[in-house]
Amino acid sequence: MGELYLVGMGPGDLPGLTLRAREALEKAGVVIGYSTYIKLLEEMGLLGGKEVVRKGMTEELDRAEEALERALAGQRVALVSGGDPGIYGMAAPVLELMEEQGFRRADGGMGLPGRFALGEKNLVLEVIPGVTAANAVASLLGSPLSHDTCLISLSDLLTPWPLIERRLHAAGMGDFVVVLYNPQSKRRDWQLRRSAEILLAFRPKETPAALVKSAYRKRQEVTLTTLEGLLSAEAGMLTTVVIGNQQSRFFEGTFLTPRGYGLKYHLETGEPLPGETPGLSLRRRDA
Amino acid sequence: MGELYLVGMGPGDLPGLTLRAREALEKAGVVIGYSTYIKLLEEMGLLGGKEVVRKGMTEELDRAEEALERALAGQRVALVSGGDPGIYGMAAPVLELMEEQGFRRADGGMGLPGRFALGEKNLVLEVIPGVTAANAVASLLGSPLSHDTCLISLSDLLTPWPLIERRLHAAGMGDFVVVLYNPQSKRRDWQLRRSAEILLAFRPKETPAALVKSAYRKRQEVTLTTLEGLLSAEAGMLTTVVIGNQQSRFFEGTFLTPRGYGLKYHLETGEPLPGETPGLSLRRRDA
Numbered sequence: 001m002g003e004l005y006l007v008g009m010g011p012g013d014l015p016g017l018t019l020r021a022r023e024a025l026e027k028a029g030v031v032i033g034y035s036t037y038i039k040l041l042e043e044m045g046l047l048g049g050k051e052v053v054r055k056g057m058t059e060e061l062d063r064a065e066e067a068l069e070r071a072l073a074g075q076r077v078a079l080v081s082g083g084d085p086g087i088y089g090m091a092a093p094v095l096e097l098m099e100e101q102g103f104r105r106a107d108g109g110m111g112l113p114g115r116f117a118l119g120e121k122n123l124v125l126e127v128i129p130g131v132t133a134a135n136a137v138a139s140l141l142g143s144p145l146s147h148d149t150c151l152i153s154l155s156d157l158l159t160p161w162p163l164i165e166r167r168l169h170a171a172g173m174g175d176f177v178v179v180l181y182n183p184q185s186k187r188r189d190w191q192l193r194r195s196a197e198i199l200l201a202f203r204p205k206e207t208p209a210a211l212v213k214s215a216y217r218k219r220q221e222v223t224l225t226t227l228e229g230l231l232s233a234e235a236g237m238l239t240t241v242v243i244g245n246q247q248s249r250f251f252e253g254t255f256l257t258p259r260g261y262g263l264k265y266h267l268e269t270g271e272p273l274p275g276e277t278p279g280l281s282l283r284r285r286d287a
Numbered sequence: 288m289g290e291l292y293l294v295g296m297g298p299g300d301l302p303g304l305t306l307r308a309r310e311a312l313e314k315a316g317v318v319i320g321y322s323t324y325i326k327l328l329e330e331m332g333l334l335g336g337k338e339v340v341r342k343g344m345t346e347e348l349d350r351a352e353e354a355l356e357r358a359l360a361g362q363r364v365a366l367v368s369g370g371d372p373g374i375y376g377m378a379a380p381v382l383e384l385m386e387e388q389g390f391r392r393a394d395g396g397m398g399l400p401g402r403f404a405l406g407e408k409n410l411v412l413e414v415i416p417g418v419t420a421a422n423a424v425a426s427l428l429g430s431p432l433s434h435d436t437c438l439i440s441l442s443d444l445l446t447p448w449p450l451i452e453r454r455l456h457a458a459g460m461g462d463f464v465v466v467l468y469n470p471q472s473k474r475r476d477w478q479l480r481r482s483a484e485i486l487l488a489f490r491p492k493e494t495p496a497a498l499v500k501s502a503y504r505k506r507q508e509v510t511l512t513t514l515e516g517l518l519s520a521e522a523g524m525l526t527t528v529v530i531g532n533q534q535s536r537f538f539e540g541t542f543l544t545p546r547g548y549g550l551k552y553h554l555e556t557g558e559p560l561p562g563e564t565p566g567l568s569l570r571r572r573d574a
Binding site: 020084085127153160257260264 | 304306347348372373379383391396398403414415418422426427429430431432439445448450453454456457462463475539543545548549551552555557
């Protein structure tokens with residue numbers, strides 16, 4: 001029976017791969033992906049002896065269709081995504097297409113991995129998680145995501161822009177840390193600025209922000225800035241943007257969003273503050 | 288000079304570790320962590336010949352302090368977090384404590400890895416990202432996080448509950464997919480129900496939801512339910528909860544949040560819908 005592994009590559013270097021992802025790539029007879037990711041896997045030396053199918057950037061449905069066809073025909077297929085397949089990656093287009101084509105569950109199970117049938121043919125589908133850009137980028141900055149965080153894609157190719165704006169407003173109201181995926185491209189050149197404008201209604205212009213380009217790859221660039229600085233920042237398709245919450249601060253060249261230990265403990269002595277008890281709810285109501 | 292690696296363990300099994308995390312653990316002379324994580328690393332056979340320091344669950348500051356002291360004394364220290372150190376993990380308490388203790392940047396650099404000094408002593412700090420629970424859990428469900436997502440911790444040990452409620456309201460208003468970390472414990476037994484009540488004001492009671500316990504570990508449990516079902520669900524410290532957005536649906540035992548291909552393309556033929564153009568902004572304004 002054919003197998004389809006949706007493999008998360010993490011940031012895109014060999015040390016950033018999980019062992020599970022490497023094993024899936026080793027088992028696969030054919031590897032399908034966006035040409036940039038295929039090139040990275042070649043540089044890692046992981047494609048030797050395998051059939052390789054490169055596709056263009058906007059051809060997700062085409063990649064998903066080819067992967068499903070080949071797995072139904074009995075091949076072991078790895079369909080790769082940068083970062084994690086479940087975060088703006090290939091997991092959704094594969095399932096959307098399976099639904100459209102009328103696949104049925106064939107193992108009576110729930111969740112994944114699972115066996116699915118289309119007519120007389122079967123395949124096993126498995127999603128192999130990876131380190132998504134939010135986490136890769138955060139590790140190069142310090143600890144910007146240490147409190148509640150939103151991931152928002154600024155790409156309006158599949159999402160109406162009004163919905164993206166509504167989410168930016170909500171993220172501002174909730175004082176979430178915000179990670180922006182797909183912040184800018186040649187055609188989409190005003191969305192990052194507009195996002196910063198929306199968040200400026202909710203938090204100070206000095207709020208820490210950062211742009212990280214090509215995390216853990218060649219030409220990696222880490223830029224610390226502020227929410228106001230994002231109004232005139234240049235980003236690209238390889239950039240991820242992080243915007244702090246109202247507690248975030250820079251500490252000696254790192255981007256720190258406190259978890260809140262200082263609200264409960266005297267950090268120098270480790271003793272709880274008056275009225276606070278370790279292991280119990282915070283008594284303070286403000287933060 | 289001492290080195291401190293904040294290592295993300297991913298879900299907690301050997302195949303879920305990145306190569307970078309394994310290499311940091313191999314280099315380390317001493318490994319410090321919450322006893323549950325230390326036990327998992329022992330089972331993986333990664334602690335042979337190393338000094339091991341086990342700490343209790345609420346002793347994050349204690350763990351951070353010991354790790355910093357040992358690194359300043361010249362040791363190579365791995366301080367481990369489940370998932371990713373930057374998502375409710377050890378990265379924030381380490382930086383918060385370094386700030387309190389008066390560490391200074393010693394390499395003139397920005398971001399991490401970086402060299403920091405306290406008085407005459409130095410250490411190098413590096414954060415090694417891992418697969419966080421949101422991504423691990425999503426991979427077992429299908430593709431629930433394929434559109435904009437919020438991560439919210441329901442633990443009010445360090446966060447005032449009113450701020451958590453404000454974020455749940457904001458997540459509802461923005462129709463974000465929601466991942467709840469730390470949904471319930473013996474002492475915190477009403478927060479998950481209250482969270483479901485808040486979100487029920489914004490999305491239908493049939494909205495797909497799921498509880499995943501111990502993803503990729505022994506006694507893994509995947510439960511599909513609905514937002515209404517969360518009102519009476521039992522979760523625990525090892526459970527992560529996912530709540531879909533208004534487009535989310537179950538498909539043959541999987542949890543699917545569509546990325547939106549069906550808004551732009553005829554999924555059967557792959558042709559763009561009338562008025563839509565591949566590579567350009569979505570013309571439809573509703574979704």
